[in-house]
Amino acid sequence: MTENPFVAHRSLLFTVAYEMLGSAADAEDVVQESWLRWADVDRSQVRDPRAYLVRVVTRQALNRLRALSRSREEYVGEWLPEPLLTSPDVAEDVELAESVSIAMLTVLETLGPTERAVFVLREVFDIPYGEIAEAVGKSAATVRQIARRAREHVAARRPRVQVSRSEQQAVVERFLEALRTGQLQELVEVMAPDVVLIADGGGFAAAALAPIHGVDLVAQVLARVNRVAVASLETTAVWLNGAPAGRIEIDGELATALSVVVENGRVTRVYLVRNPRKLTRLAEPAELSR
Numbered sequence: 001m002t003e004n005p006f007v008a009h010r011s012l013l014f015t016v017a018y019e020m021l022g023s024a025a026d027a028e029d030v031v032q033e034s035w036l037r038w039a040d041v042d043r044s045q046v047r048d049p050r051a052y053l054v055r056v057v058t059r060q061a062l063n064r065l066r067a068l069s070r071s072r073e074e075y076v077g078e079w080l081p082e083p084l085l086t087s088p089d090v091a092e093d094v095e096l097a098e099s100v101s102i103a104m105l106t107v108l109e110t111l112g113p114t115e116r117a118v119f120v121l122r123e124v125f126d127i128p129y130g131e132i133a134e135a136v137g138k139s140a141a142t143v144r145q146i147a148r149r150a151r152e153h154v155a156a157r158r159p160r161v162q163v164s165r166s167e168q169q170a171v172v173e174r175f176l177e178a179l180r181t182g183q184l185q186e187l188v189e190v191m192a193p194d195v196v197l198i199a200d201g202g203g204f205a206a207a208a209l210a211p212i213h214g215v216d217l218v219a220q221v222l223a224r225v226n227r228v229a230v231a232s233l234e235t236t237a238v239w240l241n242g243a244p245a246g247r248i249e250i251d252g253e254l255a256t257a258l259s260v261v262v263e264n265g266r267v268t269r270v271y272l273v274r275n276p277r278k279l280t281r282l283a284e285p286a287e288l289s290r
């Protein structure tokens with residue numbers, strides 16, 4: 001019995017929706033909506049189920065992204081993507097791991113909905129321009145122009161220095177230990193002078209409402225977290241969004257998902273997701289694929 005194409009491609013469809021939306025909850029909704037549409041289709045008329053399903057998911061994700069734009073404008077403080085627990089295997093596909101990283105998803109958030117869809121489909125999933133044109137309702141020539149602009153936009157904002165996963169893991173573990181012990185000097189030494197901290201509390205958890213710049217200020221903020229939590233703070237190294245990262249528990253409860261960018265052996269960006277609504281998918285690894 002032939003496997004249902006939707007089931008066969010479900011992890012791909014979720015990955016497409018997640019990269020377009022930055023929210024696992026919204027991505028799941030889009031996949032479910034796409035399933036309902038697929039259930040009503042005469043499949044004998046579908047020549048390429050994978051392309052068809054990607055097209056359906058893209059359209060649904062675009063609709064959802066446009067609907068979400070106002071709520072994100074009204075979001076309390078900084079908005080960060082919803083982190084996903086991933087297995088180390090995801091990092092073996094370097095391009096996939098980079099595309100789902102918190103840093104990249106944050107950059108993608110600065111694109112318009114159509115630009116984001118075109119960039120994700122072309123640069124991450126290598127979808128032909130003609131198929132992208134059908135998905136976004138533009139001509140192939142227009143899609144090529146959008147893709148070029150989106151590439152330039154992302155290239156100007158994405159982290160440029162690549163490090164090995166082993167180096168990233170070592171820096172993350174050192175950073176988490178310094179955070180756990182509250183050693184201010186150790187925190188200073190593991191971060192770059194121009195480090196930036198971005199925190200997302202969503203109005204539900206304490207978090208800086210704007211980015212914090214500079215190693216001294218960032219170290220003071222992080223050390224203060226330790227002092228407030230006293231002995232109840234625990235840090236654990238995990239894999240989030242295809243990269244070594246951390247989780248912070250206070251009094252045994254998950255309080256923060258931590259992701260960092262490492263360049264030249266030091267942390268240059270710190271992302272703290274504290275909004276409890278975005279910490280619900282860190283128990284089981286997400287299935288991501290291209």
